[in-house]
Amino acid sequence: MIRLDGGSLALEQVAQVIYSKEQVEIRDEAWTKIKRSRAVIDSIVEQGQKVYGVTTGFGKFSDTVISAKDAERLQINLIRSHACAVGEPLPPDTVRTMLLLRANALAKGYSGITASALKLLVDVLNARIVPLIPSQGSLGASGDLAPLSHLALLLVGEGEAIYQGERLPGAEALRRAGLKPVTLKAKEGLALINGTQAMTAIGVMAYLDAQRLALLADGIAALTLEALRGITDVFAPDSHLVRPYPEQCLVAGRILGILKGSSLTTVQGEIRIQDAYSLRCIPQVHGAVQQVLTYVKEKLLIEINSATDNPLVFPDTGQVISGGNFHGQPIAFAMDFLGIGMAEIASISERRIERLVNPQLNDLPAFLSPDPGLQSGMMITQYTAASLVSENKTLAHPASVDSIPSSANQEDHVSMGTTAARQAAAIVDNGYKVLAIEAICAAQAAEIRGAELLAPATRKLLNLIRSAVPPLTEDRSMSGDIERLARSMKTQDWLLEEIQS
Template identity: 75%
Template sequence: MIQLDGNRLTMDQVSQVVHHNEEVQISDIAWDSVRKSREVVELIVSEGRLAYGVTTGFGKFSDTVIPAADVEELQINLIRSHACGVGEPLPGKVVKAMLLLRANALAKGYSGIRPETLQLLVDVLNRNISPVIPSQGSLGASGDLAPLSHLALVLVGEGEADYLGQRMSGGDALQQAGLQPIRLQAKEGLALINGTQAMTAIGTMAYLEAEQLARLADGVAALTLEGLRGIVCAFLPESHQVRPYPEQQAVAERILGWVEGSRLTTKQGELRTQDAYSLRCIPQVHGAIQQVLSYVKDKLLIEINAATDNPLIFSDSGKVISGGNFHGQPIAFAMDFLGIAMSELASISERRIERLVNPQLNDLPAFLSPNPGLQSGLMITQYVAASLVSENKTLAHPSSVDSIPSSANQEDHVSMGTTAARHAARIVENSRMVLAIEAICSAQAADIRGADGLAPGTGRLHNQIRSIVPLIVKDRVFAQDIERLSRSMKEQEWSLDNGAPA
């Protein structure tokens, strides 16, 4: 059971909840903070004080005073009117992350939500009710209004949800799970939807996948190095010590660990003086990608433990502050950066694929074909990789530099962070396909060279690839191999142990 207090949620805990259905509960200290902030809201309503979103309208309507008798209707109107997202629904795991992150943000105690509303949100999460949330329609400021409104609809018994493998109304999902919908009170609709949890959930899931993919890429690149009889001297520590990026040094060390004991790699001058950049510069490129991942992780960890509402309620002082913590610019930048980095991971992988299949660049059979000419072998897999890499380049165009005013120019600068996150997630997906293609090609090259010459580390990786993609002895539908291997890279735990001494 994971305790949520709004301050200490980790990436590993997010993964445990999303991938392994670990249950959560609000900590006792957090409940105390939630109750105190709620008391401030109720005092504002009882005294008829002016407070944005509590006794006023929203956005351009912030100067419209709402009578006390209408504050409940104000909140449900907000949810219904803002639930106008479009496009394919977000994946269930992303939605689960959204529920978790919103609960954690509300647990900080700056939102003014009632304890029973927060508890229902936690119950929906723990009972695996998945609100149907369209993926498009958020500007990333004021937060993720449209996506979070679709999430909130289910809490009031409206909208749609996936539950027990079926799509149904939000009300039916709650009923079947033994839960009762809530009736929103003052400020609660705004508390549920004014935040960055859609972009952050998409970004967190994309990051978790990218992190594993980047480490796996080191192993696949090492297998390619052996398939091409690459030169290990470029990975020796001396050259990396004089350009002291820790991530570059770590990648070089990992590559040497992967190929330690190999009878397929070479040294300078044995076959050639130096290798092409896509082999020789693996530490420099993969290391730079690790730098980006560190930056992205740092920003996501801050955001998943942040209060991103407006207004924020400070119970100790009684202050209600209208600010801009809902603005997604930090995550927009991070997601654009993640997309750029993963585009490069795929780009250099595709260049290694080309070196594996192009007979003008190696001494292997053309396109690794069992019978070149009669059988095309892996020729077209490089086409597919090139197509995905090219698509990544368009997706990597930064979303964070764009802005369109909204709400009659009251909200005149927005982040487009959710678009950046969606694009980054798509780039990660494409890049995994490219890496799967490289893995297929490198395993085939290793078999042609003689897999018994592989290092212990890459030998285990080769065996894992072969457990999913059999040796190519004649042409077949390689799309199925690519899909299976890519899916395994996403859903299964791959051993990233390179076999080197600790």
């Protein structure tokens, strides 16, 4: 059971909820804070105080006073009017992460949500109901209004959802799970949609996949080094300690560990004096990507444990402060950075693919073909990798440098953080396909060299590759092989613990 209090959720716990179906509940002490902040909102309505989003309209309508009798109608109108996202639905795992992160933010006790609305949100998560949320339409300030509105529609018995594999009207999905919709009270609609949980959820999922991919890249690169009879001197500690980036040293040590016991690697001068950069500079490039991941993780941990509403309710003082914590700039920057880092993982991988298939750069059969000339072998897999890498260069253009004013210029600077997160996720997905291509080519080349000459760790890696993709004995379509291996790399154990050690 994962217990939420708004301040201690870890990324590992997110993974437990999403991938291991761990149940969620709100801590007792959090309920106390939630009820106290709700009491502040009820008092404001009773006294007729002018407070943004409680007794006023939204955005440019912030100076329009709303009567107490219309407070509930204001909230449902907000949800309906703001639920105008478009595009393909977000993946179910991403949506469930949105539910989890929104529940955690509300559990912090600064939002003025009612206990009944938050309980339903948690119940929906635990019942594995997935609201249908289109992927496009958020500016990343005032938070993720459009996507979170589609999430909130389910809680009031509207919109659509996936339940037990079936697409249903929201009310029917709740009914089948034994749940009932809520009637939103004053401020509750705003409490549900004014936050950064769409961009952050996409970002968390992209980060978890990216962290895994960066680790796999070390293992696959090690197999390529053996296939190309790479020089191991460059991974020795001395040359990295004089440029003491911890991540660079970590990757160099990891590669050496993976290659321990190999009969295929070489030393300086045995075959050649130097390897190309895509082999020689693996610690410097992969290590720099680890630095990116460290930065991104730090920002995500802060964001998933933050109150990102507007306004915020402070029950100790009775203050309700209308601020800007919904602005997604920190996540926008982090997602752009993640996209750039993962684009480079794919980029250097594609260069290693080229060295594996190009007969002018190695002593292997041309394009690793079983019958060069009559059969093209792995020739076009490099084309596919190059295409994906080129696409990543476009996707890596920072979304965070853009801003388009909204709400009649009241909201005149926005983060585009959700676009940045979606782009980063797409880059990571492309990266898995590029690394799958490298793995396929490296496996083919290693078997030509002699699988029995591999290090124990890379021999296990070869066996994992072969469990998804058979050797190329004659030309065939490789599309299914690449997609299947990329999926396997995302979901299977894949020696991650062995690579890390």
